[in-house]
Amino acid sequence: MNDKPTRQPLERIILVVAVALLLFVTPVLYAWARDDSPWYVVYLLWIFIIGLSAWLNFTQRDDDF
């Protein structure tokens, strides 16, 4: 009952997973996995997803799940 209406951890997890899937297993892959892309692009995308995951963790309460 103390939850603010904006606190929706499950939805946020699904959102982050969806972003990860979008980047890595959809045709978006063709946008960054081009032959002329810098070699570290995949690592940048990876660390972006890790950052989102860390953000989820820091904003999540112990008893959300």
Added chain:
Amino acid sequence: MTFNLTYLFLAVVCYLSLLFLLAYATEKGRIPKRIIHHPLTYVLSLGVYATSWSYYGSVGFAESEGYTFLAVYLGVTIAFIMVPILFQPILRLVREYQLTSLADLFAFRYRSQLAGILVTLFMMAGTLPYLALQIRAVTESLRVLTQEAPPKVLAFGFCTILILFAILFGARHISPREKHEGLVVAIAFESLVKLVALLLVGLFAVFGVFGGVGGMNAWLEANPEALQALYQPAREGPWASIIFLSFAAALLLPRQFHMTFTENLNPRALPVASWAFPLYLLLLNLAIPPILWAGQAIQAPTSADYFVLGITLNSGSNLLPVIAFLGGVSAASAMVIVTTVALSGMCLNHIILPASYPDPTVNLYRWLLWGRRIIIAAIILAGYGFYLALEHNQGLVQLGLISFVAVAQFLPGIVGVLYWPRANQYGFLAGLAGGGLLWTATLIIPLLEQGGQLRTGFSLTPWLEYAGQDKWTFATFWSLTINAILFVFVSLVTRQKPEEAEAASVCTKELFAASVGVPRARSTGEFTQQLGRMMGTDMAQKEVSRALDDLAMRAEESNPAELRRLRDRIERNLSGLLGPEIARALVNQQLRIDPAAQNVLADTFRMVEERLEDSRTRLRGLAAELDTLRRYHRQVLQDLPVGVCSIGPDNEIVIWNHAMVEMSGLHTYKTMGLQVGELPDPWGELLQQFLLTEKNDANKVHRRVNGKSRWFSLQKARLEDIPAVQPAAVASQQTGIVVLVEDLTETHMLEAELMHNERLASIGRFAAGVAHEIGNPVTGIACLAQNVRDESEDHDTKTAVNQILDQTRRIGNIVKSLVGFSHGGQLDTEYAGLDLSACIKEAIELVKLAERAKQLGFDVRCDPLLRVWGDRQRLLQVFVNVLSNACDASKPEDTIKIVVEKNGTMVDILVEDRGSGIEEQDLERVFDPFFTTKEPGVGTGLGLALCYNIVREHRGQISIDSTAARGTSVHIKLLSDDSGTESILVASQ
């Protein structure tokens, strides 16, 4: 540059010795707990995921499949984002039900020993070649550094050291409650070593080979095909399939399951791992492309699988190749140790124990511990056997991915565990069998064909061409599709067993199932005795004591509902030792449930409450609102100033609120689930008698509670509609009853006091009138009688007149008493601080004037400095009256005890005799005027009534407690001299 084999072997021995030392120091408490339990230690221990495949094979995989090698870690990253909804529910189940492996989890959920056996065999089949791969990686790395084939005895020596380590630090305890901290810290250290080693090699590749980042970029510009070779396979290869496989592997690989759940030392570290573990994997893989390009640039004289070592041979340093080599050893050894420990538990619980449960005379703890250790040795040696058989035939990645596809077959099953209560064991077994067959056909048979161990003529190529897929995508897609279809279809067309439905509800937390029935054993002693038949008395005693400690329960506990909880706890604890199925079978067989006993509703309520408490903050929307409403109603019920006791259809106590606890002194947890008749007296008898009456209320029911009289008012109402938590009760039209119990003792006492005061007032008025009306004629009679005596000379007349005068004096005394009583002490009172001890002594002296009192002893315990506030003469009158009564009741040679104690602003005076006592029915009336238990003519019945008035005027209290057996105690409370109430008393004069 080449290295001496002995030198390298010594380096391995030194490194593994360091590992032993670290694990030993941890077990001995030399390493602070805050380090052992730190989330970073946990995250590093999860690094066991990265085996020699990651360490060496990633470079080879990158060369052949480009960035597809990263898919092996991206799937893990996606899985770890879902820690709260995927990992935490499993961790909860594993900890709560003492499950030690994936086989335990499936056997528990699907209530099938066969499921446990199949999962174990499948794990073994998928993992043993992978173990061989680790041994091969170490020997191959030796070959790279020494430029010669190492003797097989070195591989055997390596395996022997790993066996020792796994036995000493991975099978130290048999219970999953006692974690292997040494193992966790050692594996975390190994992860750190391989990360540092790989980063060092990566830095050497960038700065040592290319001369810096600029040099590497320049090389890439000059060789654009190198970058193209990385990106192209990611677009065209089995990228998505491998992401999917690694997603499953993050959760289902035996070593991952073991470190993530079984050896989890700190549940709060898991959320941290959701981002920190993927970050670890990213750092580990950051060095792979530079190492690949460095190997290609310098044309290292090894296969790409061993570029990690190959490029360091050009460094000119003796140290870097050894560090790189030890990094590989750490990756391989960690995997072998943890996988073996995990598999040994599965084999023991699901293959060895079901096949040969030991005799009860055998020490089962020792049997399990040594059984596990022997299995550890056998598994590592089997891995060594595979190494000998498979040597040189397969790449590092090949066997790793085969293992990944194998464990991915458990994915439908795990979805069933967490999210699909309808899934059943038949569906799980059918799916696993179907998926396993496809896995064998698409990956294992071609592997054996390729290695020449099998010749069937079967070829996968036409199928792959037809489907237009690579073999990993083909094998993953079809094996999992068949698996999932069979799982769902068979689950839908077959029926779930009741115990499976119960386990399903526990796992999904969506449905609710309470434990039904109570154990036949009625005491913890019977538990020990019955369990002892299967596991020996010593072990049974230890297990019962452990379960009692876990539940903070007394060994004397006999409440059936509590014993049911104890039985469930024992089953959970045994599950950690023997596996869930054997534990369940053993407990079901030995601690039988009584089908006739049904105290289900109380247990159901308690479990629903516990479950709702547990999931309090997880409820959302309407469920959360309803829960708030439930809490409000429960609080109202609990805090009602009236005792509420709800009795279920089977006559068991379901609700026992705070007021009932206060009234009875019986705690809720002790009464819940008890039959009404099992409550201690007077409650059991009171409630049972009331339930039997047809009337719905009973007023002022008198009972003695703890030796004191109490009056209760009871009301009852029938509950026609039992909530749906127990559908059976509704179906059988059974009803419950709610009883309200009100303690009327205080009200009754106030009423009695009021009545007493009214009586005193009316008698006072009456006495004043009588004294006036009788006093005057009696005075006249006395005067006239004196005249007659003075004037008469006749002896007989004088004698008669004297008798008349005696009688008139007696009448005069009675009249005086009446006048005193009617004035209520309002006259001639003089309040002041007075010496209580002296007052009591004076009263005793006065009482001793009577012949009877001279034969008695007086034991006075009073502080001579104690002072009370009051009128000395009137208080003297009180003590004389009370002591006279005590003397009259006592036998010769008895002692009357007077104990005085200061209690705050009051002084408590206790006058105690060992005399004849007062009958219970007379106790209420002793302060009534003219009430006396003495012979007619001996007492006026005004003494105690007068005392009562005087003490009340002094703002004090007087009460009497008496039984015929132990005499009478008069309690008098008076204001102390220093109580500051002088003004009140003076004002009241």
